[in-house]
Amino acid sequence: MSEETKHFYExxxxxxxxxxxxxxxxxxxxxxxxxxxxxxxxxDRAHQQFTQKHWSxxxxxxxxxxxxxxxxxxxxxxxxxxxxxxxGPATNQSFLVGARAVDIDRxxxxxxxxxxxxxRYVESAERTEKKWDVNGDGLVNSNDVDLVASAAVRxxxxxx
Amino acid sequence: xxxxxxSIMDSDQELIELVNKGDADAFEAIYRRYRDWVYHxxxxxxxxxxxxxxVLQETFTYLLGKFPGFSLTASMxxxxxxxxxxxxLTVRSKNRRFTGDEELLGEIAAPILKESHSSRSELAAVLxxxxxxxxxxxxxxxxxxMSLQEIAAALSIPVGTVKSRLHHALQKLRDDRxxxxxxxx
Numbered sequence: 402m403s404e405e406t407k408h409f410y411e412x413x414x415x416x417x418x419x420x421x422x423x424x425x426x427x428x429x430x431x432x433x434x435x436x437x438x439x440x441x442x443x444x445d446r447a448h449q450q451f452t453q454k455h456w457s458x459x460x461x462x463x464x465x466x467x468x469x470x471x472x473x474x475x476x477x478x479x480x481x482x483x484x485x486x487x488x489g490p491a492t493n494q495s496f497l498v499g500a501r502a503v504d505i506d507r508x509x510x511x512x513x514x515x516x517x518x519x520x521r522y523v524e525s526a527e528r529t530e531k532k533w534d535v536n537g538d539g540l541v542n543s544n545d546v547d548l549v550a551s552a553a554v555r556x557x558x559x560x561x
Numbered sequence: 562x563x564x565x566x567x568s569i570m571d572s573d574q575e576l577i578e579l580v581n582k583g584d585a586d587a588f589e590a591i592y593r594r595y596r597d598w599v600y601h602x603x604x605x606x607x608x609x610x611x612x613x614x615x616v617l618q619e620t621f622t623y624l625l626g627k628f629p630g631f632s633l634t635a636s637m638x639x640x641x642x643x644x645x646x647x648x649x650l651t652v653r654s655k656n657r658r659f660t661g662d663e664e665l666l667g668e669i670a671a672p673i674l675k676e677s678h679s680s681r682s683e684l685a686a687v688l689x690x691x692x693x694x695x696x697x698x699x700x701x702x703x704x705x706x707m708s709l710q711e712i713a714a715a716l717s718i719p720v721g722t723v724k725s726r727l728h729h730a731l732q733k734l735r736d737d738r739x740x741x742x743x744x745x746x
Contacts, residue, residue: 418742420743429700444589447621
């Protein structure tokens with residue numbers, strides 16, 4: 402019977418004296434302590450990671466990959482419907498109900514390229530401007546990217 | 562957790578939840594809770610103090626890199642064991658201080674073996690002739706204080722295999738005249 406197939410349904414007999422565990426611990430546990438500088442080095446690294454700027458960048462990177470993927474899916478969907486052949490009209494300032502249109506690339510219209518650009522800025526946390534807070538929640542983040550992306554597609558589709 | 566602050570009574574899950582939110586104190590609490598466990602294990606794998614300290618730092622750096630977004634699906638020791646083992650073996654092979662587990666065990670037990678005819682030196686001698694996988698499971702159970710389920714998860718083997726290895730290891734110790742006195746009738 403191989404080891405992998407042999408099962409022990411009855412309880413294992415693990416009755417050992419206390420001295421057994423004590424001697425094993427003496428044999429296999431070092432008798433020197435961890436120097437405080439090692440503790441400090443590890444905690445310094447942790448505190449460095451948890452500083453506000455660094456941490457928000459990591460969180461953004463963690464969540465924005467999904468947001469970017471969603472925005473990309475919207476773009477692919479739009480292009481697959483061949484909706485971009487017709488030159489888009491100048492930006493309709495009312496295309497976002499309760500929100501502000503943002504021409505990120507300053508080309509005179511708000512389109513999917515603006516969503517892409519905004520996504521890149523959010524991802525890199527390179528720079529953001531208050532005016533890019535499309536949904537007016539006080540933050541410039543991937544929610545704004547989603548809003549610009551979906552609005553741009555809706556523009557192209559001519560819904561609004 | 563008291564008003565969102567770290568307490569020594571917090572479970573690992575609660576601490577991880579706080580670290581995921583960017584709480585450095587919660588990470589420190591996890592570190593304080595497991596650093597000795599990690600260090601002892603690393604020392605056992607490397608047989609060298611400096612290497613064990615390197616492994617300790619690398620293990621917690623690895624853990625740090627898991628945040629945010631880390632979720633613990635088993636116990637912390639089950640998560641940490643394979644990490645410490647992998648890093649230790651890498652450090653060990655890089656430094657090429659040892660060539661085999663038997664030599665490593667000899668190195669670890671050397672100061673003890675110098676004690677003439679002590680029961681510990683005899684225990685070390687019997688352990689040295691156990692197959693690696695049996696000795697590993699035995700030490701996980703009696704030194705690292707891991708449950709059979711935790712050992713199985715940490716080694717990615719069935720609980721039945723853990724029981725089998727432990728059974729054979731204990732049986733050899735029980736049958737050996739040098740170590741039979743450790744066992745209760």
